[in-house]
Amino acid sequence: MxxxxxxxxxxxxxxxxxxxxxxxSTHQSFRDAYEKGxxxxxxYVIDMSGTRYLDSSALGMLLLLxxxxxxxxxxxxxxxxxxxxxxxxxISNFEQLFTIE
Amino acid sequence: xxxxxxxPDPVRQNPTTTRLRILVAEDNDTDRMILQKLVRRLGHDVxxxxxxxxxxxxxxxxxxxxxxxxxxxxALDGNEAARQIKKLAGETLVPVIFLTSLxxxxxxxxxxxxxxxxxxxxxxxxVIIEAKIRAFERMRQMHQTLTVQRDLxxxxxxxxxxxxxxxxRVFDNVAHRGCLGARSIRYHCSPLSVFNGDILFACPRPAxxxxxxxxxxxxxxxxxxxxxMPVAEIFYGMTGKGFSAGDIxxxxxxKLTAILTTDLFxxxxxxxxxxxxxxxxxxxxxxxxxxxxxxxxxxxTLPSEHLPxxxxxxxxxxxxMTAYDAKxxxxxxxxxxxxxxASTAQGEAFGEQRLMAALDDTTDDTAPxxxxxxxxxxxxxxxxxxxxxxxVSLDLMxxxxxxxxxxxxxxxxxxxxxxxxxxxxxxxxxxxxxxPLPLLLHICLEVPGLQAxxxxxxxxxxxLYTNALEHGILTLPSDWKRSASGFGQYYAExxxxxxxxxxxxxxxxxxxxxxxxxxxxxxECQDSGDGFAAPAELSLDQTEYAGRGLALxxxxxxxxxxxxxxxxxxxxxxxxxxxxAQHDRNTASGH
Numbered sequence: 001m002x003x004x005x006x007x008x009x010x011x012x013x014x015x016x017x018x019x020x021x022x023x024x025s026t027h028q029s030f031r032d033a034y035e036k037g038x039x040x041x042x043x044y045v046i047d048m049s050g051t052r053y054l055d056s057s058a059l060g061m062l063l064l065l066x067x068x069x070x071x072x073x074x075x076x077x078x079x080x081x082x083x084x085x086x087x088x089x090x091i092s093n094f095e096q097l098f099t100i101e
Numbered sequence: 102x103x104x105x106x107x108x109p110d111p112v113r114q115n116p117t118t119t120r121l122r123i124l125v126a127e128d129n130d131t132d133r134m135i136l137q138k139l140v141r142r143l144g145h146d147v148x149x150x151x152x153x154x155x156x157x158x159x160x161x162x163x164x165x166x167x168x169x170x171x172x173x174x175x176a177l178d179g180n181e182a183a184r185q186i187k188k189l190a191g192e193t194l195v196p197v198i199f200l201t202s203l204x205x206x207x208x209x210x211x212x213x214x215x216x217x218x219x220x221x222x223x224x225x226x227x228v229i230i231e232a233k234i235r236a237f238e239r240m241r242q243m244h245q246t247l248t249v250q251r252d253l254x255x256x257x258x259x260x261x262x263x264x265x266x267x268x269x270r271v272f273d274n275v276a277h278r279g280c281l282g283a284r285s286i287r288y289h290c291s292p293l294s295v296f297n298g299d300i301l302f303a304c305p306r307p308a309x310x311x312x313x314x315x316x317x318x319x320x321x322x323x324x325x326x327x328x329x330m331p332v333a334e335i336f337y338g339m340t341g342k343g344f345s346a347g348d349i350x351x352x353x354x355x356k357l358t359a360i361l362t363t364d365l366f367x368x369x370x371x372x373x374x375x376x377x378x379x380x381x382x383x384x385x386x387x388x389x390x391x392x393x394x395x396x397x398x399x400x401x402t403l404p405s406e407h408l409p410x411x412x413x414x415x416x417x418x419x420x421x422m423t424a425y426d427a428k429x430x431x432x433x434x435x436x437x438x439x440x441x442x443a444s445t446a447q448g449e450a451f452g453e454q455r456l457m458a459a460l461d462d463t464t465d466d467t468a469p470x471x472x473x474x475x476x477x478x479x480x481x482x483x484x485x486x487x488x489x490x491x492x493v494s495l496d497l498m499x500x501x502x503x504x505x506x507x508x509x510x511x512x513x514x515x516x517x518x519x520x521x522x523x524x525x526x527x528x529x530x531x532x533x534x535x536x537p538l539p540l541l542l543h544i545c546l547e548v549p550g551l552q553a554x555x556x557x558x559x560x561x562x563x564x565l566y567t568n569a570l571e572h573g574i575l576t577l578p579s580d581w582k583r584s585a586s587g588f589g590q591y592y593a594e595x596x597x598x599x600x601x602x603x604x605x606x607x608x609x610x611x612x613x614x615x616x617x618x619x620x621x622x623x624x625e626c627q628d629s630g631d632g633f634a635a636p637a638e639l640s641l642d643q644t645e646y647a648g649r650g651l652a653l654x655x656x657x658x659x660x661x662x663x664x665x666x667x668x669x670x671x672x673x674x675x676x677x678x679x680x681x682a683q684h685d686r687n688t689a690s691g692h
Contacts, residue, residue: 024320056319056438060364063412067363091405092368092387097412 003029012042019050022058022085030061034068044069049080054088066097077101119238121145122165126156126182127200128174136169136200136225143231153177157185165195167237169221172201172212180215187216194244196237200225265296268326276333279304280311281493285501287470288493297489298325299437300367302333304340305504307542307559309376312340312349315493316369316410317388317437324365328411331356332367342539343559346373347420350384350410354418357411366411370403370435373422374497380588381433381497382422386410389438389453396430398463403433424592426582427497432469434460439489440473443481451480470494517547519615526608532574533602538562541609545622548613554676557657558622561672564650565626566607571595573630573668574605605629619676621659625669632667 003026006015016033018026034044044065048054066074079101081089089100123145127133137147148163150156154176160168168186172179183197199212199220212220219233272295281288281303290301298318306312314336318325332353339349350371357367368387375381385391387409393401407419436456443451459476460469467475473492523544527537541562546552571577575598581587610625651670655661660673 056317056368057364060319060366063363063366091389093405093408096408 002026003033005033007038007041011038011040013045014038014041014043015045015047017047017050021053021055022048022051022061023053023055024057026058027061031064034065043075043077046076046078047080048078048082048085051082051085054085056092059088059092059094062094062098075099119242121167121234121238122148122163123234124148124150124156124159124163124165124168124170126150126153126159126169126174126179127171128152129171132171132200132223139225139227139230140169140234142227143234145234153179153182156182157189160186160195161189166241167234168195168197170197170199170217172199172203172208180212180217183212183216192248194241196241198233198237265293268323269293269295272326272330272333275330276300276302277337278302279337280504282503283311283501284503285496285499286311286313286493287468288491289474290491290493291486291488294488294491295326295329296323297321297439297487298329298367299439299489299491300329300332300369301491301493302336303493303495304337306340306373306375307343307555308563309556309560310374311372311495311504312336312346313372313374313433313435313493313495314369315388315435315437315491316367317439317489317491318367319365321489324362328357328361328365328367331360332410339539343542343555343563344539345536346371346382346384346422348536348539350420351415351418354410354413354420355415358414361411366409368405368409368437371422372433372435372495374427374433374495376498379427379498380424381427381431382424383433384420384422385435388435389441391433391435392457392460392469393425394432394434394460394469396428398461400457400460401425403435421596424589426588429498431497432494433497434469434473434492434494436473436492437489439487440477440492443477443487443490445481446484451477455480468494468496517549519548519620520613522610522612524608524610526606528606529602529604532570532605532607533599537609538566541611544611545613548620548622550619551613551622551676554674557674557676558624561624561654561657561674562609564654565624565670565672566609568650568670569607569626569628569630569668572633573628574602574607575599576630616675622674622676623671624674625664625671627664627669630668632665632669 002019004017004019006017007013008015014034016030018030046062062076062078066076069076077099078089081100086100089095094100123140125133125136125140125147126149127136128151133149133151137149140147148159148165150159152174156168156170157177168183170179170183174182179199183199186195186197196218197216199217200223201209201212201220202223203209209220218237221230221233269292276295279302280286281301283303286303288301290299291297298321300314300316300318302314304312314332316332318328335353335356336349339352370386370388370391371384373382381393383391383403384407385403385405386407387405390405391403393403395401403423406423441451441453441456455476456473459473462472470492525537525541527535538559542555542559545558546555551558572579575595577591577595577598581591606629608627612623614621651661654672657674658672659675662671662673663669664671
């Protein structure tokens with residue numbers, strides 16, 4: 001399974017871990033990962049430690065998650081990016097929309 | 102279990118069993134009778150044949166769904182009959198099951214080699230026969246489904262390709278190539294690149310110079326192409342009317358945010374190249390680094406500083422351009438990520454390092470663009486280039502007579518008034534955020550015949566307004582622009598002062614009257630600033646940047662008058678202008 005989710009003990013933080021390629025083929029499972037999440041989720045953490053590659057459709061999916069999580073009021077953190085992934089996020093200036101750690 | 106067992110009808114018992122027509126070919130009358138009875142009891146219709154020849158004939162006439170064939174028959178043996186039936190069946194799958202008392206593996210294998218699908222050993226067993234017929238019926242149905250679906254896919258694919266061709270033609274009408282054919286522009290993009298989300302547009306600016314937009318939509322196919330249409334329309338429409346790059350970007354962003362789904366957006370770079378006074382302004386939102394290559398080969402990076410188009414609301418969108426001074430011989434290069442990702446059969450990508458190496462290689466005087474294409478070609482070998490590989494370069498400040506400004510003067514159909522007078526005043530807050538030039542230009546161009554001179558008029562309006570705003574209202578010292586670093590400082594300070602501007606006023610008075618075959622347009626511009634002492638002589642040749650704007654207007658106009666303390670200027674433009682003014686304009690734009 002390329003995508004794994006983990007809910008924190010208090011049920012407020014949903015961590016989504018993406019392994020391998022984060023591209024259009026991951027679309028449905030990525031969406032399922034956050035949509036099936038609990039109503040109590042206040043914060044999303046995207047764990048990219050296993051993500052080797054990210055394309056522009058993945059950027060689109062991150063925007064979809066951001067909207068789902070409340071748009072301007074959303075709390076989405078992206079962490080553990082490798083340098084390639086980070087570079088793509090930086091080129092697109094996504095640090096203006098997400099907390100990139 | 103006895104063959105006469107009158108158990109429940111299997112067809113009724115299992116509703117998924119289809120009633121089939123099955124051909125039974127068997128030369129032994131007894132065997133044929135038994136088999137016929139057996140198969141009928143399973144709920145199927147039976148067609149019988151006494152030898153191979155008759156089997157082929159009956160098959161041809163009746164087209165049964167399945168064939169049970171004795172191997173050893175007179176006239177034509179089972180193997181040959183199977184071969185002929187399979188040939189007649191063509192793409193349709195007709196399961197052929199051999200009936201045999203043979204047990205030699207070689208013989209049995211030959212049955213399958215001739216086109217048979219399986220064999221049934223004599224004596225017949227009802228349970229086995231039923232199971233085999235069921236199994237082959239499943240296979241037959243699966244084959245049928247696949248065939249139907251394959252045909253459907255084939256038809257849809259053909260439809261898709263023809264639709265794409267039509268869409269391509271419609272798209273070309275809206276998103277034409279603009280002035281990409283001009284000598285100062287070099288580009289590579291595949292004809293179907295729009296279906297991979299790449300866009301590339303170029304349009305001459307009424308004030309001279311060129312606007313260029315290169316972009317890359319997320320996703321592929323039709324959704325990406327749909328987004329390109331409004332972008333093209335806005336880009337060409339607003340550039341032609343003299344809107345600033347910032348206004349155009351804001352409009353595109355707003356449109357895309359409104360019409361596209363959240364996951365669709367456009368990484369893009371906007372190049373606003375002025376033909377005067379030697380400045381290029383860049384906006385990069387999400388595209389890989391662009392490069393400004395100086396005449397001497399020095400390379401400056403033009404990084405992505407903004408979110409892509411169509412991501413954030415108008416309130417959050419930032420259309421701030423970064424200004425660079427530009428001289429003849431400088432070149433701007435931008436590429437979509439398809440260039441960096443172009444890869445060999447082994448999966449190795451071209452990458453940023455190779456791109457920069459190609460740009461930096463100044464061993465001969467090939468253009469930077471040609472060096473990159475050459476490097477890409479060498480890297481890719483004979484491999485075909487992908488559709489999402491778009492790259493463009495624009496030579497700055499180079500006089501280019503291949504740029505056609507004529508389409509900008511699109512006639513509106515109805516002639517406007519030739520004699521009129523209007524006054525237009527902008528105050529405080531409006532000065533901060535509104536660019537009045539497109540509106541004023543539009544009013545002027547309503548005069549029949551004046552459209553052909555839109556370039557001159559735009560420059561006059563723009564220079565008068567810039568002077569009044571930057572020097573009169575914002576009191577920016579023009580001598581800052583003498584160095585490259587001061588250049589940036591000047592525009593940064595301009596932004597800063599504009600943001601905090603509270604008072605001030607700029608008033609335009611426009612007046613047009615008929616004069617001979619043409620007319621006379623008087624443009625007056627007055628600001629609330631302190632004014633300045635008008636120089637005794639205006640010259641374009643002086644090394645100072647200060648006063649060059651007025652000097653340019655002076656060359657374009659019949660007359661330039663300074664009124665009062667220098668905060669009020671009147672430009673008198675007569676058209677058609679004489680040859681002298683035309684000549685000076687060309688000279689000026691070459692500086």
